[in-house]
Amino acid sequence: MGKVLMKGNEVIAEAAVQAGCKYFFGYPITPQSELVAYMARRLPEVGGLFLQAESEIAAINMVYGAAGTGVRVMTSSSSPGFSLKQEGISYLVGSELPAVVVNIVRGGPGLGNIQPAQSDYFQVTKGGGHGDYNIPVLAPASLQEIVELTNEAFDIADRYRTPVILMGDGMLGQMMEPVEFGERTHSELPEKNWATTGTRGDGPRRIITSLELNAQSLETRNAALQKKFARIKENEVRYETYQTDDADYIMVAFGTVARITMNAISKARQEGIKVGLIRPISLWPFPEKPFLETRDVVKGYISVEMSAGQMVEDVRLAVNGHAEVDFYGRTGGVVPTQEEIYQKILSVAGGSRYEHENSF
Amino acid sequence: MSMKTVFKKTTGLTDNPTHYCPGCTHGIIHRLVGEVLEEMDILEETIGVASVGCSVLSYEYFNCDMTQAAHGRAPAVATGVKRVLPDRFVFTYQGDGDLASIGISEVIHAAARGEKITVIFVNNAIYGMTGGQMAPTTLIGQKTATTPFGRDESIQGLPIKVCEMLSTLDGAAYIERVSAHDVQHIQKAKRAIRRAFETQKKGLGFSMVEILSTCPTNWGLDPYESLEWIKDNMIPAYPLGVYKNKEGAE
Numbered sequence: 001m002g003k004v005l006m007k008g009n010e011v012i013a014e015a016a017v018q019a020g021c022k023y024f025f026g027y028p029i030t031p032q033s034e035l036v037a038y039m040a041r042r043l044p045e046v047g048g049l050f051l052q053a054e055s056e057i058a059a060i061n062m063v064y065g066a067a068g069t070g071v072r073v074m075t076s077s078s079s080p081g082f083s084l085k086q087e088g089i090s091y092l093v094g095s096e097l098p099a100v101v102v103n104i105v106r107g108g109p110g111l112g113n114i115q116p117a118q119s120d121y122f123q124v125t126k127g128g129g130h131g132d133y134n135i136p137v138l139a140p141a142s143l144q145e146i147v148e149l150t151n152e153a154f155d156i157a158d159r160y161r162t163p164v165i166l167m168g169d170g171m172l173g174q175m176m177e178p179v180e181f182g183e184r185t186h187s188e189l190p191e192k193n194w195a196t197t198g199t200r201g202d203g204p205r206r207i208i209t210s211l212e213l214n215a216q217s218l219e220t221r222n223a224a225l226q227k228k229f230a231r232i233k234e235n236e237v238r239y240e241t242y243q244t245d246d247a248d249y250i251m252v253a254f255g256t257v258a259r260i261t262m263n264a265i266s267k268a269r270q271e272g273i274k275v276g277l278i279r280p281i282s283l284w285p286f287p288e289k290p291f292l293e294t295r296d297v298v299k300g301y302i303s304v305e306m307s308a309g310q311m312v313e314d315v316r317l318a319v320n321g322h323a324e325v326d327f328y329g330r331t332g333g334v335v336p337t338q339e340e341i342y343q344k345i346l347s348v349a350g351g352s353r354y355e356h357e358n359s360f
Numbered sequence: 361m362s363m364k365t366v367f368k369k370t371t372g373l374t375d376n377p378t379h380y381c382p383g384c385t386h387g388i389i390h391r392l393v394g395e396v397l398e399e400m401d402i403l404e405e406t407i408g409v410a411s412v413g414c415s416v417l418s419y420e421y422f423n424c425d426m427t428q429a430a431h432g433r434a435p436a437v438a439t440g441v442k443r444v445l446p447d448r449f450v451f452t453y454q455g456d457g458d459l460a461s462i463g464i465s466e467v468i469h470a471a472a473r474g475e476k477i478t479v480i481f482v483n484n485a486i487y488g489m490t491g492g493q494m495a496p497t498t499l500i501g502q503k504t505a506t507t508p509f510g511r512d513e514s515i516q517g518l519p520i521k522v523c524e525m526l527s528t529l530d531g532a533a534y535i536e537r538v539s540a541h542d543v544q545h546i547q548k549a550k551r552a553i554r555r556a557f558e559t560q561k562k563g564l565g566f567s568m569v570e571i572l573s574t575c576p577t578n579w580g581l582d583p584y585e586s587l588e589w590i591k592d593n594m595i596p597a598y599p600l601g602v603y604k605n606k607e608g609a610e
Contacts, residue, residue, distance in 0.1 A: 023440075023443070023444060025440065049443050049444070051439070051443060053436070053469075054465060054466070054468075054469035055465065057433065057436075057465075057466075058433070058436040058439075058465070058466055058469065059436075061429065061430060061433035061436035061437050061440065061466070062436050062437070062439050062440035062443070063440060064427075064429070064430075064433075064436075064437050064440060065409070065427065065429075065436065065437035065438060065439060065440020065441040065442075065444075066440035066441065066443065066444045067440070068407075068427045068437075068440070068441060069407075069440075069441055069444045069445055071444050073440075073444075087430055088430065088433070091430050095427075095428070196407050196425035196426065196427050196441070197407070197425065197445060197448065198404055198405040198406055198407055198424070198425055198445070198448045198449070199403070199404045199424065199425055200404050200405065201404045205423060205424055205425050205426070206425050206426075207419050207420075207425070207426045207427070207428070208426070208427040208428060209410070209419060209426075209427070209428035210428065211416060211417070211428055
């Protein structure tokens, strides 16, 4: 199969189908509605099922029910709808059920708007719902990368019995690029011997629950979850570095912002300013390694985000005072331009530091 | 002399002792559900969905695969299970706080879609687990922790009649309200559960049995008074009977 020109939201949907996801429970919300519509058309072709739920809350709980039977299942939403899914996501974590949840982030808080944003970073990387937990979060920067990461998202979900979040901004969902759906890599995955499918006389009954009334028992269970999170942190970190070898300053950006930032870096390099980029692909677990390797060498880092400064906190934790950490962000659906980011690089690397870290 | 077995506990229930209060009719309703599952020989193909409230631990008692849903979401979870496994039998077991309040949207839409699931809806007109607060089903004048002066229509509004409401939906195939307050009614309740389960087996659509149930602890009555209270107060407000029988109408 050669390259096809598709919209980001549709690429996510097609990649999910090719990863073996035959069940999708969704609810319309801009800017991810094409994903839902694509699934409605596509899933019957593969003998799967698309169901439009009455709300995001119902959709995520349908996902919970379906995931409990052991099939690959997905739902998608955008920020306000994603907030509504948090209850169900916490239950998926507590009951250790695999599923992929897509968040095509838009401007917030509240109803906000439908323009691209990254302001759900805290929500996706720090838990989001109630209880002690983290969820693997993958943030593609191109439509081709969506193909790879959607496939990996399902594998990670099955490998660790956890929901996995695929996070893009509205721009990634709406843009069109040529993509190629190559041969899918198959990982060795554990058998789903926990699924509730009816005992069928082939063993003891199974129970899926996150309830643990005894405090000691719940603590034991939480400790097991934490161990799992530690395994994920060890094995599932993904990032890309760009021109960091000789860099005096390193930009940090993910998703589409990373692409704009790369253009700003090229311009800065032409002016003789040595700038590089760390692009986290897994937002959780956050890639600490490239910071540990560079933090005693570089002069500073600049986190560029479509938020008021969220990932920059993880950058500071990784840098841990070894170098300056600066920030440039736009919010409310405003996409930072290459020129703005270049000016930010100049303001930091050019000698005179700005008074204020933020652009607003 | 050989011993003859004249009665044995249904295989539809586990041997776990239940945690329900003395005089609570949850135990009876569990047994009815278990018996019907056993008699229809569908235990091995059943996935039950537990809810949140007093019956939160029902997954410990029903002897089949079980999954635990978030508060009110059991019909959505059951939808997910049934849509993936259409040849399995799927039921939810929910109280009135769970179903009629926080989960009213999920049950309405499951019924509207004609989901081929069965809802066992246990209505005791109060939140039991959390300590006796008003439910949407609390009767006018009924005192609860959050209606200390009695439910007042002008403040808390009127009770929701779930069977009457859901029976207006075309996707609902079988809807009946029964009571667990005496032997005769318990027998009727079992027949209703059987008909609802058969409705699902036949693929006719959504089925629900509402069972009027006691809460001696939070009603502040002894077990016997509680049974009388169902008869004297709940049945007049929640008339028993078949509200929808799609098959019967055909």
